[in-house]
Amino acid sequence: MTVPLLLVDGHNLLYRAWHGFATRILSRDKNVDRTGVFGFAALLRKAQTEHAAGYELFVAFDSETGALGRVEQDSSYKAHRAAPDAGLLESLAQVKVALDHCGVRWVEHDGCEADDVVATLTYRARTSGRKADIMTADKDFIQLLADPHVRLLNTGVRADLRYTTGEHIPLRYGVHAAQWPDFRALTGDPSDGIAGVHGVGPKTAARLLADGRHLESVPADELRPAWAEQWDQVRRWREMITLASKADLPENLLTGLPTAPLPNAAVLLDELGLW
Known part of the structure; x- marks a missing residue:
């Protein structure tokens, strides 16, 4: 029997942990903010307990050079994002230590x-025949839902809305999951600095991509002159949005084994000497 996989978008979860708690979680002497590592551990444990018992858990983080390839295609890519504060960076290092301690790769x-x-x-x-859930709030991953055995999990919303599958996408956006990079290139992605085409909103994008079309098959007579002039840029945006499903990663990153139950966040921080 194959073990299902929960892939965690690490920076997305850490950002949510750092900013999502109503009060800060401080060390016992009140001098050090532990909200990031505590929140990350608590949210991951809750996800495992409620949605991924018996799954293999694996966390992926952005590398410092990860965005360079896309920046070379468009210098505005993520250019508007402020540098993370020192507390968030310190939390990232602590989270990695905590994951090692818990046996989460x-x-x-x-x-x-x-x-x-x-x-x-x-x-x-x-x-290898394994089902995969992706824990994230990032819509870029919608394109992976073209596979019916892949789901997105967002534990930050109410229980009945936490899972997104490929079947949900046409109902919500008027396109299929496989068309997501085309759709997003047309409508834009402000969080990544992708402007999109002026005058093309979700409804217009869905109309242009009707019947499963991609950018190459949109009839020329459906494009305004200003859109047609921008079409090469739209294709570059689509390339930037398309995720690399065959990145040059080390082999055997995944064990194929279920991850042991995670400890309570407070207990974990105590074991790590972070209180």
Whole structure:
């Protein structure tokens, strides 16, 4: 029996942990903010307990050089994002130590964004017949839902909305999961600095991509002159949005074995001497 896989978008979860708690989690002397590592551990344990008992858990982080390839295609890619504060960076280091302590494997592969790592490991899992869930709030992963055995898990929303599958995408957006890079290139992605085509919103993009079309097959007579002039740029944006499902990652990153139950976050921080 193959063990299902829960792939965790590490920076996405850490950002949610750092910013998502109503009060800060401080060390006993009140001098050190432990919200990042505590929140990450607590949210991951909750996800395992409620959604992934018996799964293999694996966490992917962005490398410092991960975005360079996309920046070379468009200098505005993620250019608007502020540098993370020192507390968040310190939390990242603590999270990695905590994952090692719990026996949860993780990777930060030079030259790769976490998105491409997750896409590649999803591909590897599926080729060996394993189901894969991806824990994230990032919509870029919608494109991976073209495989019916892949789901997105967002534990930050109410229980009945936490899973997204490929069947949900046409109902929500009017396109199929496999068309997501085309759709997103047209409508834009402000979080990544991708502007999209002026005057093309979700409804217009869905109309242009009707009947499963991709950018190459959109009839020329459906394009305004200004859109047609921008079409080469739209294709570049699509390439940037498309995740690399065969990134050059080390072999045997995945064990194929279920991850042991994770400890309570407070107990974990005590074991690590972080209180």
